[in-house]
């Protein structure tokens with residue numbers, strides 16, 4: 001099991017233990033007649049939804065409009081709309097006219113229940129490629145704690161609900177979107193957790209299609225019986241502002257928007273939270289976690305100076321909300337972080353806060369920048385608290401997460417190299433963990449000052465080309481970094497594999513002169529730290545070694561050198577077992 005507590009993780013890491021048989025397309029082919037069913041033909045470009053939650057019944061009711069665009073090369077007569085299997089379709093219309101639709105269960109691990117309620121909608125007319133259609137939809141049902149997709153592949157219930165904690169209940173309501181609970185319509189091919197990367201791929205395709213979409217929902221929170229004060233309602237979108245209803249309802253509805261969606265997962269939370277409000281952060285806690293909330297807010301406040309120094313002043317207030325299960329995996333949606341507030345350890349609170357505050361200070365629509373820097377901020381925090389080695393150890397936990405994905409790159413095609421690049425990937429392991437390393441390596445290469453100036457100069461609205469950020473960094477240094485961006489950012493060339501090929505030393509009048517040749521057998525180049533150890537001390541140097549080539553460096557030492565260590569852990573490598581080179585006494 002991967003180090004889940006330290007990462008904002010996703011589910012693809014669960015090992016498969018048995019094979020799932022899917023109910024596939026027999027029903028569909030009969031329903032669609034002459035048209036082949038392409039579940040991923042339509043992009044949902046706009047959601048405009050009214051959402052009502054009835055906590056006592058655990059019910060969700062949704063009415064609204066969605067706009068679909070045919071992004072396939074063929075005309076489409078059928079639209080596929082999928083919602084969680086615990087929800088039921090009530091009506092689907094176009095221009096006030098009811099449309100015919102067939103509903104069926106569709107087994108897919110994209111939803112926590114392991115299945116979807118799929119509607120195959122016969123459209124009023126064929127939608128040509130690039131054509132659009134607007135549908136009015138209504139559906140409702142319950143959302144209860146359900147981890148079927150995990151328990152059926154052998155994960156114990158208790159662990160499964162730490163990941164799949166979504167639910168509507170009187171005490172606590174938290175519902176996340178695509179990839180957790182299909183509480184708004186989606187359209188994807190079946191995802192299967194028993195195949196290692198399958199859910200990632202399906203979800204990645206969906207998110208990539210939806211990145212430019214907009215979502216707005218009016219949210220009517222539950223009215224709890226005998227409740228005197230309104231529960232706190234939160235969402236991860238840009239704004240959540242109360243809308244005044246005529247008659248002055250006790251519980252006004254709120255609006256939440258994602259414009260655009262980017263890679264965010266729309267989510268909403270309702271609970272009788274207490275509030276700890278500080279200048280840079282608001283922490284919402286369940287009544288039993290008031291002390292932990294104070295500690296979290298305090299840890300966050302202590303982290304602000306470091307974050308501001310690197311990423312500038314905060315653009316908006318960070319929000320953290322408590323989760324019921326104290327072992328629940330954290331989750332972030334836009335500006336909102338959901339994490340259990342039971343951790344009394346201020347160091348861990350500071351580590352989590354560093355990530356969140358980096359988001360509050362710095363924004364980019366590019367995940368490798370936005371998330372990569374938020375994780376980089378966590379490494380900076382650990383370095384400040386406990387030194388460089390602690391930061392490198394922490395990054396090492398992340399390396400385990402993405403080095404598995406990188407193995408596939410070894411036999412990669414040029415097309416894959418581009419699709420899996422940091423500027424294009426939808427794989428969280430790459431745009432979070434790998435990107436964190438990339439930022440750390442850039443910092444080691446260009447220096448803190450140059451990188452801070454880069455961040456200060458960055459304007460998200462001007463970032464319309466993938467080369468915008470690399471050019472900003474390049475403008476702060478005399479060094480040519482194009483090779484680095486090509487190997488790590490524009491393409492996925494896998495990881496370096498560095499080792500000392502040879503080392504020769506000779507005695508000089510003042511000590512020893514050591515000539516070291518470092519070989520890089522990997523597909524990505526790197527500037528790597530080297531440590532030369534000798535009796536009574538050690539010397540550190542840095543050496544640039546391009547992909548599939550060698551670099552040579554000369555180092556003077558005052559006593560006979562005994563050992564060379566290539567890479568202190570700051571460069572992610574495919575093989576870390578060959579990094580130490582002993583210098584035999586007879587070589588001296």
Ligand SMILES: [Zn+2]
Nearest residue numbers: 332359371374
């Ligand atoms: Zn983040």
